[in-house]
Amino acid sequence: MSNKKYDVCIIGGGITGTALGYFLCKLGKTSVAIFEKSYLSSGSTGRCAGGIRQQWSTRPNVRLAMRSVKLFERFKEDVGMDIEYTQGGYLVLSYTENEAAQFERNVLMQREEGLNVEILSPSEVSKRYPYINIEGLKLATFCQTDGHANPHKAVIGYAQAIRKMGGAIFTHTEVTDIDVINDRVVGINTSRGYFSCDVVVNASGPWSREISELVGVELPTESYRHQIMVTEPLENFFPMMAISFSGNFYMRQTQHGQFILGQGDKDEKPGINYNVTFKFEKELTSKMIRIFPFLKNVRLIRHWSGMYNMSPDAQPIIGESEKVKGYYYAVGYSGHGFMVAPAVGEALAELLVFGKTLHTDISYLGLKRFENMVVEKEKNVV
Numbered sequence: 001m002s003n004k005k006y007d008v009c010i011i012g013g014g015i016t017g018t019a020l021g022y023f024l025c026k027l028g029k030t031s032v033a034i035f036e037k038s039y040l041s042s043g044s045t046g047r048c049a050g051g052i053r054q055q056w057s058t059r060p061n062v063r064l065a066m067r068s069v070k071l072f073e074r075f076k077e078d079v080g081m082d083i084e085y086t087q088g089g090y091l092v093l094s095y096t097e098n099e100a101a102q103f104e105r106n107v108l109m110q111r112e113e114g115l116n117v118e119i120l121s122p123s124e125v126s127k128r129y130p131y132i133n134i135e136g137l138k139l140a141t142f143c144q145t146d147g148h149a150n151p152h153k154a155v156i157g158y159a160q161a162i163r164k165m166g167g168a169i170f171t172h173t174e175v176t177d178i179d180v181i182n183d184r185v186v187g188i189n190t191s192r193g194y195f196s197c198d199v200v201v202n203a204s205g206p207w208s209r210e211i212s213e214l215v216g217v218e219l220p221t222e223s224y225r226h227q228i229m230v231t232e233p234l235e236n237f238f239p240m241m242a243i244s245f246s247g248n249f250y251m252r253q254t255q256h257g258q259f260i261l262g263q264g265d266k267d268e269k270p271g272i273n274y275n276v277t278f279k280f281e282k283e284l285t286s287k288m289i290r291i292f293p294f295l296k297n298v299r300l301i302r303h304w305s306g307m308y309n310m311s312p313d314a315q316p317i318i319g320e321s322e323k324v325k326g327y328y329y330a331v332g333y334s335g336h337g338f339m340v341a342p343a344v345g346e347a348l349a350e351l352l353v354f355g356k357t358l359h360t361d362i363s364y365l366g367l368k369r370f371e372n373m374v375v376e377k378e379k380n381v382v
């Protein structure tokens with residue numbers, strides 16, 4: 001035992017851990033410590049595309065994302081960091097009749113939620129974006145208030161604010177065990193020694209299941225590699241994120257002019273794997289040159305990989321364990337954790353401080369939903 005004590009210990013220095021730490025400190029709970037085994041944003045957050053989208057197929061996800069956008073809009077003012085946040089919109093492209101019909105239903109629901117989403121025919125897409133090849137396109141949707149930001153800067157912004165408000169961040173500090181007495185969390189063991197606490201939050205991204213095993217709570221999450229690459233810079237002309245679920249790709253231009261491109265691979269096996277493959281480069285570049293002909297002869301600069309921490313319904317798993325008091329989790333984001341993290345961090349902080357959420361309902365995201373198996377799978381995922 002030691003005299004190192006924090007009310008809340010957070011495992012993971014990605015966007016989830018730092019957003020939560022920030023909102024806890026903001027609500028006056030500054031007895032908070034984040035433990036990160038490597039450097040801040042070294043996990044999925046620092047490897048992601050930074051897309052921020054509200055066009056989801058399930059109503060709760062739309063609400064969560066809309067709340068996050070409100071918080072991203074105020075990020076610079078509230079948190080004190082310019083995170084290259086741009087509301088250049090998201091153009092969602094559909095290449096199948098079924099999906100196009102689903103998009104039309106999604107848009108009705110999204111508009112009911114107050115989201116301004118346009119439906120564009122292929123010729124409207126061509127007129128508006130003459131540099132996109134519309135071959136095979138059935139329909140597109142566009143939401144101007146969607147956008148993107150620099151994920152590293154978001155984490156660093158939150159981290160600096162946490163330290164300023166009195167919270168602690170231990171980088172290069174691995175959590176090796178969670179101490180539970182009488183079904184209640186009482187502390188954690190780390191590579192820097194023992195810390196007592198009342199609450200532990202599992203915000204460990206790709207390692208969510210392994211961390212949960214430390215307290216004997218089974219999380220239905222699996223991590224899958226996702227590769228991503230970046231080109232040399234071009235003059236800035238492409239303000240939106242373009243994405244397609246049926247076409248399996250996403251791409252956007254950064255503030256510095258580079259294009260970030262990615263796609264999923266349904267043949268990936270679960271497990272942590274940071275290798276990259278030539279197959280990915282070949283497949284994605286030929287597809288992207290066909291749809292975005294201006295990318296022809298543009299050089300690739302870098303190619304890396306990160307993990308999607310997947311849940312069975314492709315929606316995050318957030319809440320407190322019923323089995324172990326004081327053990328919380330915010331994991332399983334299934335490839336869209338960056339964009340919802342501010343709303344999740346705010347909601348979880350409110351839950352910890354007030355015992356209830358004030359801005360966004362996250363009760364539907366608990367582990368319990370998997371018990372009765374009536375889960376609605378989020379469809380809008382690459």
Ligand SMILES: Cc1cc2nc3c(=O)[nH]c(=O)nc-3n(C[C@H](O)[C@H](O)[C@H](O)COP(=O)(O)OP(=O)(O)OC[C@H]3O[C@@H](n4cnc5c(N)ncnc54)[C@H](O)[C@@H]3O)c2cc1C
Pocket residue numbers: 011012013014015016017035036037038039040041042043044045046047048049050051052173174175176203204205206207211226227228262305306307308330331333334335336337338339340
């Ligand atoms: C290629 C790619 C593209 C993506 N694009 C988007 C996008 O456009 N928009 C979007 O919203 N999302 C996107 N995502 C998903 C997004 O990156 C994640 O959902 C999000 O970053 C999860 O954040 P996190 O903080 O929960 O996890 P992470 O960022 O992975 O952070 C978890 C941290 O926990 C630490 N950790 C683990 N175990 C321990 C331990 N025992 N002790 C201490 N620390 C530990 C890890 O080192 C890690 O830094 C993408 C992901 C990938 C891989």
